[in-house]
Amino acid sequence: MVIGLGIFLGLNGWLYTKVVLVLPKLYGRLPFIPARYNAILPFLLVIPIGYFLPQVIGGGSELILHLSNWQLSLGMLLGLWVLRFVFSMVSYGANVPGGIFLPILSLGAILGAIYGKATLSLFSFDPQYLPHFIIFAMAGYFTAIGKAPLTAIILVTEMVGGMNQLMPLAICSFSAFVTANLLGVDPIYESLLEMLIASHDSKRNGKKYLFDLPVRAESYFSSKEIRDVRWPEDVLVISIRRGQQNVVATGKTVMQTGDVLHVLTDLGLAKTVQEELKQLGKRQIFDT
Numbered sequence: 648m649v650i651g652l653g654i655f656l657g658l659n660g661w662l663y664t665k666v667v668l669v670l671p672k673l674y675g676r677l678p679f680i681p682a683r684y685n686a687i688l689p690f691l692l693v694i695p696i697g698y699f700l701p702q703v704i705g706g707g708s709e710l711i712l713h714l715s716n717w718q719l720s721l722g723m724l725l726g727l728w729v730l731r732f733v734f735s736m737v738s739y740g741a742n743v744p745g746g747i748f749l750p751i752l753s754l755g756a757i758l759g760a761i762y763g764k765a766t767l768s769l770f771s772f773d774p775q776y777l778p779h780f781i782i783f784a785m786a787g788y789f790t791a792i793g794k795a796p797l798t799a800i801i802l803v804t805e806m807v808g809g810m811n812q813l814m815p816l817a818i819c820s821f822s823a824f825v826t827a828n829l830l831g832v833d834p835i836y837e838s839l840l841e842m843l844i845a846s847h848d849s850k851r852n853g854k855k856y857l858f859d860l861p862v863r864a865e866s867y868f869s870s871k872e873i874r875d876v877r878w879p880e881d882v883l884v885i886s887i888r889r890g891q892q893n894v895v896a897t898g899k900t901v902m903q904t905g906d907v908l909h910v911l912t913d914l915g916l917a918k919t920v921q922e923e924l925k926q927l928g929k930r931q932i933f934d935t
Contacts (some may be wrong), residue, residue, distance in 0.1 A: 649815045653822020660791025661830040670740030685741035707753025715778040730758045742908040752785045759784025787823035790818045794834040796820040854914040866928045875900035879923040883911045
């Protein structure tokens, strides 16, 4: 049964990975919502859920602790998994802060409860074994998605506070790992990093773009050396127009009110860089 649970979790881990990686593309195709307003979708979704079922929202730690005590039917567990899965996907795709680590564990716990409920009913076993399936599933699901079985086993062992379940944890995690490998699942964190880098690199077109950045009174840049500013990536301050003079910019050059910075970047990144510098220039109230 533990091996079957691992296979079940490997299949669900494949589904989770596929959906997470395709969501940013789907959000990018929404013509009626600008990218900066994507958070509206999870916000609208969380209002009715938070009002009617506040116990199922959040990271999932409370859900994991009480899942075996709620005595939910198999149908209710399936509905809970769909709710958590959809909300997790919608939130992550909208770039709402929160991460995927704890949601993965909570989804794994629900899958363990689903598998355990079905298995215990089928073979007429004592329901007291349900928490064991929940524990095994957290490790197996994390292994299938993160491809780090040793981390998953140690993590869940620390959560449980004992070594009694170490062997079935290892068997479940290994089964989920093998299943995920056969399905071609890559580690989720590495896949997300590669997607982020590819997305950034795809905007570059290799053409230079030079623009002016004025240093206004009380600006974040005023009275700072160039090297003391955390400039966005692919930005180079090449010179400064100060009155009637052009000053060669070095790391030690102090920017002054009234200066006009000549900034060089990639043409494909120009719009993003200009917006980042605009926001950076407004930080003077908090940082000075």
